[in-house]
Amino acid sequence: MTDLPGSAAPGIAEEELVEGSSLWKDAWARLKKNKVAVGSLVVFTFICLFCVLGPFLSPYDSNAQNLFAGAEGPSADHWFGTDTLGRDLMVRVMVGGRISLMVGLVATVVALAIGVIYGATAGYIGGKVDASMMRFVDLLYALPFTIFVILLMVAFGRSMWLMFVAIGCVEWLSMARIVRSGVLGLKKQEFVEAAVSLGYSHSRIILRHLIPNVLGPVIVIATLTVPAVMLLEAFLSFLGLGVQPPNASWGVLINEGQANMEIYPWLLLFPAGFFAVTLFCLNFIGDGLRDALDPKSAKD
Amino acid sequence: MLKFIALRLLQGVLVLLGIYAVTFVLVAATPGSPFSSERAIAPEILAQIEAFYGYDKPLGERFITSLGNVLQGEFGPSAVYANRTVTQIIGESFPISLTLGSISLLLALLLGIPAGILAAVKRNTWLDYVPMSVSMAGICLPTFVMGPLLALVFGLILQWLPVAGWYGPEFMILPATTLGLYYAAYFARLTRGGMLEMLNQDWVRTARAKGVKESTIIWKHCLKGGLIPAITFLGPALAGIISGSFVVETIFQIPGLGQWFVRAALNRDDFLVLGLTVLFAAMIVLMNLLVDIVQVALNPRLKYD
Amino acid sequence: MTLVSCGDRIAETEKAAKEGILLIGNGSEPKGLDPHLVTGVPESSIIGALLEGLIARHPTNDLEPEPGMAERWEHNEDYSVWAFHLRDARWSNGDPVLASDFVYSWQRILSPALGAEYAPMLYVIQNAEAYNLGEIDDFSQVGVKALDDKTLQVTLQGSTPHFLSMIKHTSYFPVNPRVVEEHGGMTDRQSGWSTLENYVGNGPFRLKQWVTNQVIEVERNPSYWDAGTVRLNGIRFYPIDNANTEETMFRNDRLHMTNTVNPDKIAYFQEIMPDKMTISPYLGTYFYRLNVTREPFTDVRVRRALALALDRQLIVERVTKGGQAPATGFVPDGVPGYGASTAVQYDPDEARRLLAEAGYPGGEGFPRAEIMINTSEAHRKIAEAIQALWREELGIDVGIYNQEWKVYLDSQTNLDYDISRSAWIGDFVYPSTFTDMFTTGNGNNDTGWSNPRYDQLVARSRVAESEADRMAIFHEAEDILLDEMPVIPIYWYTRVYLKDPRVKGWYPKLLDAHPYKYVWLEPNDDTGEE
Numbered sequence A: 001m002t003d004l005p006g007s008a009a010p011g012i013a014e015e016e017l018v019e020g021s022s023l024w025k026d027a028w029a030r031l032k033k034n035k036v037a038v039g040s041l042v043v044f045t046f047i048c049l050f051c052v053l054g055p056f057l058s059p060y061d062s063n064a065q066n067l068f069a070g071a072e073g074p075s076a077d078h079w080f081g082t083d084t085l086g087r088d089l090m091v092r093v094m095v096g097g098r099i100s101l102m103v104g105l106v107a108t109v110v111a112l113a114i115g116v117i118y119g120a121t122a123g124y125i126g127g128k129v130d131a132s133m134m135r136f137v138d139l140l141y142a143l144p145f146t147i148f149v150i151l152l153m154v155a156f157g158r159s160m161w162l163m164f165v166a167i168g169c170v171e172w173l174s175m176a177r178i179v180r181s182g183v184l185g186l187k188k189q190e191f192v193e194a195a196v197s198l199g200y201s202h203s204r205i206i207l208r209h210l211i212p213n214v215l216g217p218v219i220v221i222a223t224l225t226v227p228a229v230m231l232l233e234a235f236l237s238f239l240g241l242g243v244q245p246p247n248a249s250w251g252v253l254i255n256e257g258q259a260n261m262e263i264y265p266w267l268l269l270f271p272a273g274f275f276a277v278t279l280f281c282l283n284f285i286g287d288g289l290r291d292a293l294d295p296k297s298a299k300d
Numbered sequence B: 001m002l003k004f005i006a007l008r009l010l011q012g013v014l015v016l017l018g019i020y021a022v023t024f025v026l027v028a029a030t031p032g033s034p035f036s037s038e039r040a041i042a043p044e045i046l047a048q049i050e051a052f053y054g055y056d057k058p059l060g061e062r063f064i065t066s067l068g069n070v071l072q073g074e075f076g077p078s079a080v081y082a083n084r085t086v087t088q089i090i091g092e093s094f095p096i097s098l099t100l101g102s103i104s105l106l107l108a109l110l111l112g113i114p115a116g117i118l119a120a121v122k123r124n125t126w127l128d129y130v131p132m133s134v135s136m137a138g139i140c141l142p143t144f145v146m147g148p149l150l151a152l153v154f155g156l157i158l159q160w161l162p163v164a165g166w167y168g169p170e171f172m173i174l175p176a177t178t179l180g181l182y183y184a185a186y187f188a189r190l191t192r193g194g195m196l197e198m199l200n201q202d203w204v205r206t207a208r209a210k211g212v213k214e215s216t217i218i219w220k221h222c223l224k225g226g227l228i229p230a231i232t233f234l235g236p237a238l239a240g241i242i243s244g245s246f247v248v249e250t251i252f253q254i255p256g257l258g259q260w261f262v263r264a265a266l267n268r269d270d271f272l273v274l275g276l277t278v279l280f281a282a283m284i285v286l287m288n289l290l291v292d293i294v295q296v297a298l299n300p301r302l303k304y305d
Numbered sequence C: 001m002t003l004v005s006c007g008d009r010i011a012e013t014e015k016a017a018k019e020g021i022l023l024i025g026n027g028s029e030p031k032g033l034d035p036h037l038v039t040g041v042p043e044s045s046i047i048g049a050l051l052e053g054l055i056a057r058h059p060t061n062d063l064e065p066e067p068g069m070a071e072r073w074e075h076n077e078d079y080s081v082w083a084f085h086l087r088d089a090r091w092s093n094g095d096p097v098l099a100s101d102f103v104y105s106w107q108r109i110l111s112p113a114l115g116a117e118y119a120p121m122l123y124v125i126q127n128a129e130a131y132n133l134g135e136i137d138d139f140s141q142v143g144v145k146a147l148d149d150k151t152l153q154v155t156l157q158g159s160t161p162h163f164l165s166m167i168k169h170t171s172y173f174p175v176n177p178r179v180v181e182e183h184g185g186m187t188d189r190q191s192g193w194s195t196l197e198n199y200v201g202n203g204p205f206r207l208k209q210w211v212t213n214q215v216i217e218v219e220r221n222p223s224y225w226d227a228g229t230v231r232l233n234g235i236r237f238y239p240i241d242n243a244n245t246e247e248t249m250f251r252n253d254r255l256h257m258t259n260t261v262n263p264d265k266i267a268y269f270q271e272i273m274p275d276k277m278t279i280s281p282y283l284g285t286y287f288y289r290l291n292v293t294r295e296p297f298t299d300v301r302v303r304r305a306l307a308l309a310l311d312r313q314l315i316v317e318r319v320t321k322g323g324q325a326p327a328t329g330f331v332p333d334g335v336p337g338y339g340a341s342t343a344v345q346y347d348p349d350e351a352r353r354l355l356a357e358a359g360y361p362g363g364e365g366f367p368r369a370e371i372m373i374n375t376s377e378a379h380r381k382i383a384e385a386i387q388a389l390w391r392e393e394l395g396i397d398v399g400i401y402n403q404e405w406k407v408y409l410d411s412q413t414n415l416d417y418d419i420s421r422s423a424w425i426g427d428f429v430y431p432s433t434f435t436d437m438f439t440t441g442n443g444n445n446d447t448g449w450s451n452p453r454y455d456q457l458v459a460r461s462r463v464a465e466s467e468a469d470r471m472a473i474f475h476e477a478e479d480i481l482l483d484e485m486p487v488i489p490i491y492w493y494t495r496v497y498l499k500d501p502r503v504k505g506w507y508p509k510l511l512d513a514h515p516y517k518y519v520w521l522e523p524n525d526d527t528g529e530e
Helices: A014-018 A020-033 A035-057 A089-125 A127-142 A145-156 A160-186 A190-197 A202-239 A250-259 A265-293 B002-029 B043-052 B059-071 B086-121 B126-140 B143-157 B169-199 B202-209 B214-226 B228-243 B246-251 B257-267 B270-298 C012-019 C041-050 C099-110 C128-132 C177-182 C243-251 C263-272 C300-308 C312-320 C348-357 C377-394 C405-413 C432-438 C452-461 C467-484
Strands: C021-025 C070-075 C081-086 C144-148 C151-155 C205-211 C215-220 C234-238 C277-290 C369-374 C398-403 C419-425 C487-498
Touching (some): A020 A035, A020 A265, A035 A089, A035 A265, A089 A127, A089 A160, A089 A202, A127 A160, A127 B002, A127 B270, A145 A160, A145 A202, A145 B002, A145 B257, A145 C405, A160 B228, A190 A202, A202 A250, A202 B126, A202 B169, A265 B126, A265 B169, B002 B059, B002 B270, B059 B270, B086 B126, B086 B257, B086 B270, B143 B169, B143 B246, B169 B214, B169 B246, B202 B214, B228 B257, B228 B270, B246 C243, B257 B270, B257 C405, C021 C243, C041 C205, C099 C128, C263 C277, C300 C348, C300 C377, C312 C377, C312 C487, C369 C377, C377 C398, C377 C419, C398 C405, C405 C419, C419 C487, C432 C452, C432 C467, C452 C467
Parallel strands (some): C369 C398, C369 C419
Antiparallel strands (some): C070 C081, C144 C151, C205 C215, C277 C419
């Protein structure tokens, strides 16, 4: 029995794969039963709404300063307090959240899409193609990122889209490696060989049979990619790409708050709190999704 | 297997050559020179400096000269730090980063893997949520917050530990904890996922039905497979931690390699950028090779190809 | 929270104070210790301990010439020929310090092949510029001669009464010719003479330890001519980039002095450790460059409007917070004999009037312009405040973008910006170090601005008859600059740092150059408190 780990055939019936939608329908049904995941989803939705709609409801402008007031703690007027230039922190957290959430989610989805397809293709085809595809990944992985970003910026100017390109370029690489090693383990298995003998096209086998079975680790990595991307954004704005003053993302706000955490703790607490709660939610949603997509989890 | 390793190493050399060429072009195309400074330099003086470092030659010639030197193991001088060669800078800082990286990863494994196993075994109970939430702390508090926070609490308030420098074991505790907590989150999540994958297999249920003890199932049968994702991550993590610990090194004033990756790029210290890139690429190539070997060892169905 | 260490641990600072070792936060890792090649502040503060020029640093006053290698000196009537009489001093390897060592050193920094960035500092010397630019090959035509072993004669291009103040700069420091020749020769930029193993100096301290990114330690140099005066046994310079790390180390009793302080914390530190928070004037100006080749900054009225609309008092009080002075001119206050200009004032009504006259009443139709800053928390905050002030006072909307340092320098040099954050720190205490840079085509002008009358005045300042004349010329030039406003002065710098009360003999200095030989440490010992 000990030779089985990692190689047991997933018990996905062929019909289920043909009727791909039922897999997702079942998954959704299972996800709904997971209280923590549902709770996280609710909180996450609330945070998104808070950031997107909040600035319209707040009486303050995110960049309106009050130099005479400076940094003051939370009060009835400013629920989250104000920063050192006297700006309302709550609106800044909301506006920053828009940027961070968008960067975190969009860049992760992009990285996910490229990485999964690339990795699955390399693993499925194997041989020389796999070797050269993976060596290409190694090569990109080792490129000096700082230089790369500076160059991108100088060549194409400063734009939000360029930031997605820069982040996407690095984040899909580890995704591709993980998917590829998962697919390598799967492709020698009976159900894949069966699919091949049934004459299914390669793309169908990759998309319908292989990728769904490596989604577990992919989701875990994806939820870990979101915070990495949000912080990478802060580094990119250091290099001059991405969000420009006076606007600030969560990453930039946290970095600013960190320097003064002893004297103005609220400047760190609020942005870091939102950042942390968002990550918690995403991780529990991710775990829930992972469990829900794992066809056997219902049998526990 | 030897043939596989030899082949991969050969490919690795090609990757290194490729990365050298690409980086060389990138670096040459990047605006700003190692010699630009806030005070203008007279063009005549600048020309002399550039001639000294060989910047006056055409790009192709420079590439061939530098590649020739590199093949003889000489990466050249730093264009910014006088009297220091690239080899010297890397030689001084690499061992420090390796030490810090190893301790941090060990800590991350010690924290992350048991947490992950516990969470998987007790899935969807408080024994799942609590360790997973704790392991998230290292991610939710980015290193640039965690580091100063630890320094504030253990250095300034409690006065237990030194806050900066690299002079002995007690100086390693705070930076290694900062880095370790960050990576522990990764290991915990990967282990949890991997273990769940194993525990959900048909044969586990068969074994349970046959009355095999739960502990035997977990420790003897599932652990090996369940750890694969975490182990796969170990290689890139080590390479990443050695080269990418810029923030932690700055906060705790550690003379490691990570600072040089950022500083060399910001200084446009071309030879140093190239040397570091090649070093990092070599680490990546080796680590990925190791990971692939370990993967095959843990999963005999995989073959070397 | 207590800032005093626990009873069972002797604070590092106390231990070091007893050993007579000063612990200083010194910014970043020095790029080298060769006085002719370095350009940065962290480098020159270490070199100041290792080498000594003809004139040394005075403990309290940057204007007073303190005898260094030169025991005494004289000059002719119009300050254009100087003779320096060297004392009996030795290098740390035992060699005597000779007048010819200075000739060698100055030839070295002026050698075209060395490519020394700071060579132009010596251009006041006759024919130095021609030699440095390769126009003449014969160094004997350059105005520096060793009349004998102990007498150095320097002939300058013109009358330069402030020459003594210039030669305190590291670019005028001597190096030991024998040692330099042994390690690669005069013009080798990678010469090994300035490494830990080979360094030979003539200063109060000598190099003891150099661990990259960790520490540079110097110890008392027994062969220094005035070794008896030196009270410290050594100094450890810690290269710490991060202001918060430095502050944590200081408060953890591991530093006697920091290099800087996070501006937001100044008030807090003044409250909790008033005896340690130190602020002193520093000869530098923080300003914004305007690209006068770009609309709308081609119009002098727009430039003046932008300058008049800034409430500088508000900026220094609420944003920079480090006791800086609102800049009323470009040359900072404190240059003796030169009362700082008061031409730059806060006058929002006049600003609005000028802007309307230029065709943008109430900011209407003002083209989109952007402030370029290099990445830094402090610059960002100032830019954000200025952006808001301009919106409020003038109704114009400017953007801000930050660039990484080298890209920023490139953009500034290529005039690829609208408004650029800038700063200038004086090399010596004299107006010329601020006014020379805005002449037509000067490499540091970087605004596209040019004014023939201004160029003329700067040229005339070099040959003026008397010091009073010269100062009047500088004023006239500065008035033109502030009238045409290609630059908007914002504030005059201060040095802001934390200093342990155990450090004695450390005085505020306009150039922040401190003679370590006069500094000493007084341990708290059994004063009970610690």
